[in-house]
């Protein structure tokens with residue numbers, strides 16, 4: 001009988017994270033000051049970021065040791081299983097193999113704690129007691145609540161209003177782990193008040209929630225701001241996914257030729273894909289595909305440009321694929337894919353031609369999610385369904401071309417607290433949504449004053 005699930009013992013867990021910045025054929029463009037637009041030094045981050053994490057953002061080292069304390073907590077759910085999706089292969093009539101890495105086995109149910117645990121560890125090591133953050137779908141907020149609780153830190157979470165209303169169970173989960181979670185925009189911060197003055201019913205956005213969490217951290221010496229995606233250190237921590245997968249493929253004697261992940265800020269995609277991007281840089285023939293929603297098409301319809309990481313323009317200017325910092329995406333169910341930009345490292349990879357991007361409508365993604373659930377049993381998070389839709393598209397393309405490459409994708413999280421979204425889809429309440437070109441052009445006008453990426 002064919003192998004269905006590869007579990008490796010703890011001795012197979014990676015003990016180092018992989019930094020793709022050491023191997024990019026040309027260096028990633030630097031970050032810039034949001035006011036002066038000049039290049040910044042790590043000191044810029046001092047008021048709101050733990051400096052151990054800032055050091056990881058700029059390190060030229062290829063391999064970074066994972067501290068024992070972090071590995072100890074990883075062992076609660078790592079190594080995660082690599083599954084052969086033979087049920088999906090049969091259903092699609094695919095002659096090739098499909099594998100997925102199951103990141104939904106962590107306590108909060110997604111890949112997010114791979115970095116949350118590392119960030120909480122370095123934060124307490126830097127002598128900090130309180131933390132703020134933003135969350136979209138609630139996956140990151142719940143992961144950080146789990147992690148900060150492990151290290152005895154206090155946590156306040158600004159949750160994007162639309163998801164706060166759609167996903168009460170994620171808030172409850174955060175509260176179970178001792179965090180305080182409020183819907184953003186709030187009246188508590190200047191950034192929140194400014195948005196509410198313009199639109200009292202604002203559904204919120206990740207850009208707004210980041211501004212609120214940042215503002216609170218900047219005004220309190222004992223508080224720092226942690227974020228769940230986009231920055232180099234987050235992507236670095238997530239590489240445990242791809243590194244572990246490589247060892248599992250080695251044990252299997254197989255080798256993926258197509259690697260797929262969904263991308264909101266880019267962290268789970270990068271975590272699964274970057275160790276394979278290294279192989280591609282070294283000359284191997286691998287297609288690496290990031291999947292995003294058509295309603296927030298940062299990579300497929302945005303521009304590669306410097307832009308603010310947040311709506312209030314506090315965070316540095318990032319060189320990234322962006323739709324503009326005041327872009328507010330439609331309130332789709334994949335709350336974690338609603339960020340206006342893409343991680344600078346992923347954007348650089350796209351710009352260098354190492355990574356491709358594809359966009360999927362939410363109807364198509366839920367269809368893919370049900371196909372997967374019926375073939376493999378697992379119910380994916382709405383974000384993860386974008387990766388599943390990309391896998392199905394890759395299978396169709398390979399079948400048309402008469403090829404059967406081994407496909408590997410990252411199953412970033414389960415959808416067991418997202419069943420309302422499945423219900424909305426199955427009862428016909430979801431509609432197709434094509435983002436009007438005028439809206440993209442309007443939002444991109446906000447970039448006119450900002451520097452271009454050289």
Ligand SMILES: Cc1ncc(COP(=O)(O)O)c(C=O)c1O
Pocket residue numbers: 110111136137138139140228229230262263264265266267268269335336337381383384412413414
């Ligand atoms: C399950 C899941 N997958 C993917 C994402 C997208 O984030 P990222 O692109 O940082 O992996 C999220 C974000 O909340 C998520 O919860």
